[in-house]
Amino acid sequence: MTRPSEPVGVAPILQAARHRFLQWGYSGTSTAQLAEDLGITKAALYYHFPDKEALFLAMVKGYLAEVSAELEPLPPLFGGDDRDAALGALAGVFLSRNDSNARIQQLSLQESRHLSDEGKDALSAAYHEVMVRPVSALLSRSVERGWLRVPEPDEPALIWTFLSLLNAFTKPGHEGTEPSPLSVRAFIRIFLRGLAPE
Numbered sequence: 001m002t003r004p005s006e007p008v009g010v011a012p013i014l015q016a017a018r019h020r021f022l023q024w025g026y027s028g029t030s031t032a033q034l035a036e037d038l039g040i041t042k043a044a045l046y047y048h049f050p051d052k053e054a055l056f057l058a059m060v061k062g063y064l065a066e067v068s069a070e071l072e073p074l075p076p077l078f079g080g081d082d083r084d085a086a087l088g089a090l091a092g093v094f095l096s097r098n099d100s101n102a103r104i105q106q107l108s109l110q111e112s113r114h115l116s117d118e119g120k121d122a123l124s125a126a127y128h129e130v131m132v133r134p135v136s137a138l139l140s141r142s143v144e145r146g147w148l149r150v151p152e153p154d155e156p157a158l159i160w161t162f163l164s165l166l167n168a169f170t171k172p173g174h175e176g177t178e179p180s181p182l183s184v185r186a187f188i189r190i191f192l193r194g195l196a197p198e
Contacts, residue, residue: 010048013049017029021104057115057119057122057123059104060104060123061126070096091166095184139159165187169183
């Protein structure tokens with residue numbers, strides 16, 4: 001394969017890694033294959049990322065950075081009076097994820113068993129800082145406002161119920177950037193009221 005005359009930057013490496021990891025998983029992806037996809041040497045790849053684990057973590061952190069940017073403007077909505085709009089906006093951050101982005105979250109949880117202890121800790125810390133803590137804060141604010149109730153004030157099941165239920169509404173093959181209004185309304189209805197008749 002012809003090698004490019006210009007060095008390859010981090011962004012194309014992460015894009016190629018995302019494609020490889022999503023198609024073949026962590027254990028089915030090698031740095032040699034990735035370097036070949038990019039038309040570079042393994043040494044050029046290692047210039048940016050010392051190993052496959054570092055590359056995997058960087059890919060997941062890139063996904064989390066996108067989520068973080070969308071969560072950032074939401075807190076003022078949770079100071080208003082429209083419960084469904086606030087919770088719908090929060091759900092929309094995740095329901096607007098296209099199929100490949102949604103699969104990154106699933107992949108990172110499924111494939112974390114292949115990481116070193118340090119890698120698992122780094123992945124857990126990134127998820128907690130970027131996703132769990134902000135979403136927990138918004139859901140806690142909803143409890144304070146009387147929009148939601150939980151058996152205990154610090155009930156961790158609240159956030160895990162919220163995030164797990166979102167997975168059921170992620171549509172395979174969805175590549176848009178906007179969530180379906182019907183999906184958001186259905187999610188909010190089930191999350192707030194369950195499936196029992198009113």
